[in-house]
Amino acid sequence: MIYQAVGRVPQLMQSLDGHDDFPALRCMFIEPLTDLLSDMQRFQDMVETTLDMDQVDRGEFLVKPSFDDDLQELRQMMDSLEERIKKQLTCAARDLGLEPNKTIKLESNAQMGYFLRVTLKEERVLRNNKNYETLDTNKSGVRFHSPVLADLNSEYLRARSRYAEQQKAIVTEIVNIAAGYAGTLQQIGDVLACLDVLANFAEVAVTAPKPFVRPTLHDEGAGMLILKQVRHPCLEVQDGTSFIANDVYFKHGECTFQIITGPNMGGKSTYIRSVGIMALLAQIGSFVPCDEAEMSLVDAILARVGADDCQIKGMSTFMTEMVETAAIIRVSHEPHC
Structure with missing residues (x-):
C-alpha cells in the first residue's frame, strides 16, 4: 500500500541523517526526500482520516464506518x-x-x-x-x-x-485524489531506486573476496585504460573457482592495440569481459574489482565474444565473426580507443 510504503521512508531518512556530513548524500537523497515527503503529507493525512487504521494493521483496507x-x-x-x-x-x-x-x-x-x-x-x-x-x-x-x-x-x-460494496463510491473518490500524487510518488521511487543501487554497489564492494577499489576517471578522449590485477566480479565469488587476476594497459601514443592468444578455455573471453565490466562499473558509480584502476570516460563498449554459424543466412562461423567485427569498426571512432 502506498500509505504504508511512504510511512516507512522517514525511518530510512533517520539512518541517512547520521551521515549528513557527506554533501552528495544530502544533495541526492536527504533533501529531495524531505521535500517529497512534505508534498505527500496531505495524502497521508487523507488516508488516516478516511481508512480504519486498526483494520489496515490486519491487512484489511476498509473506510471508517463514521463516513456513512x-x-x-x-x-x-x-x-x-x-x-x-x-x-x-x-x-x-x-x-x-x-x-x-x-x-x-x-x-x-x-x-x-x-x-x-x-x-x-x-x-x-x-x-x-x-x-x-x-x-x-x-x-x-x-x-x-x-x-x-x-x-x-x-x-x-x-x-x-x-x-x-457499500464503500466503493468513497474508495473511487479516494483513488481519484490519490492519482494526483502519481508524479510525486514516481519521484520518490526514482530517488529510492538510486539509493538502492548505490547501497548494493557498496555492499558488493566490501563483501567481495578482495575489496573493490575506487577508480580514477579522466575526461573522454584522454585515451587511457590502466588496470592492475583486474578480476571478474562474478567468477571470483563462485565456489571452487581459483581466479587469476590480470593487468590491462592501454594509453594513447603508447599502446592502443593488443592481441590476446591462448588455448580454448584459457580465459581469453573472460579477460575481455573483465575489461568491459570494469569500464561499465566505473562509469555508473561503482568501485571496481582491481588493485588499481585509472581510465578515461568512454561513450560505448564494443565487443564480440563467441559466435555460431547461421545456415539460414548462409553465414559460416568465420563469416559471422567478420561481419560483427566490421560493425564494431564502423561504429568506433577515436574517443572509444
Missing part, C-alpha cells in the same frame, strides 16, 4: 461477530485439551477469514474428530474450523463483502 450510517451498522455487526468468533478459541481449546494462543491459535486472512490453527505436532488431536473440519495443512500447522466457527465466519465474510 450503513457502514456504521455493518461495522457494528462485524465487531459483534468478531467477539463471538474470538470466544470459539477458548471453546475449541477446552474441547481439544490444548492451551489457547500457544498450542492452538485463532488466525485470519483476507481470503479465508477466521480459522483455528494447531502445530503439526498437535495434529493428532484432530484425527477422527468429526467436530472439526480440516481446511489445509502446511509447514506452519493445520488450519481448521468448528461448525460454529464456520457459520460465524461465513456471516462475517458476508458482512465484510457488503461493507466493501
Whole structure:
C-alpha cells in the first residue's frame, strides 16, 4: 500500500541523517526526500482520516464506518461477530485439551477469514474428530474450523463483502485524489531506486573476496585504460573457482592495440569481459574489482565474444565473426580507443 510504503521512508531518512556530513548524500537523497515527503503529507493525512487504521494493521483496507450510517451498522455487526468468533478459541481449546494462543491459535486472512490453527505436532488431536473440519495443512500447522466457527465466519465474510460494496463510491473518490500524487510518488521511487543501487554497489564492494577499489576517471578522449590485477566480479565469488587476476594497459601514443592468444578455455573471453565490466562499473558509480584502476570516460563498449554459424543466412562461423567485427569498426571512432 502506498500509505504504508511512504510511512516507512522517514525511518530510512533517520539512518541517512547520521551521515549528513557527506554533501552528495544530502544533495541526492536527504533533501529531495524531505521535500517529497512534505508534498505527500496531505495524502497521508487523507488516508488516516478516511481508512480504519486498526483494520489496515490486519491487512484489511476498509473506510471508517463514521463516513456513512450503513457502514456504521455493518461495522457494528462485524465487531459483534468478531467477539463471538474470538470466544470459539477458548471453546475449541477446552474441547481439544490444548492451551489457547500457544498450542492452538485463532488466525485470519483476507481470503479465508477466521480459522483455528494447531502445530503439526498437535495434529493428532484432530484425527477422527468429526467436530472439526480440516481446511489445509502446511509447514506452519493445520488450519481448521468448528461448525460454529464456520457459520460465524461465513456471516462475517458476508458482512465484510457488503461493507466493501457499500464503500466503493468513497474508495473511487479516494483513488481519484490519490492519482494526483502519481508524479510525486514516481519521484520518490526514482530517488529510492538510486539509493538502492548505490547501497548494493557498496555492499558488493566490501563483501567481495578482495575489496573493490575506487577508480580514477579522466575526461573522454584522454585515451587511457590502466588496470592492475583486474578480476571478474562474478567468477571470483563462485565456489571452487581459483581466479587469476590480470593487468590491462592501454594509453594513447603508447599502446592502443593488443592481441590476446591462448588455448580454448584459457580465459581469453573472460579477460575481455573483465575489461568491459570494469569500464561499465566505473562509469555508473561503482568501485571496481582491481588493485588499481585509472581510465578515461568512454561513450560505448564494443565487443564480440563467441559466435555460431547461421545456415539460414548462409553465414559460416568465420563469416559471422567478420561481419560483427566490421560493425564494431564502423561504429568506433577515436574517443572509444
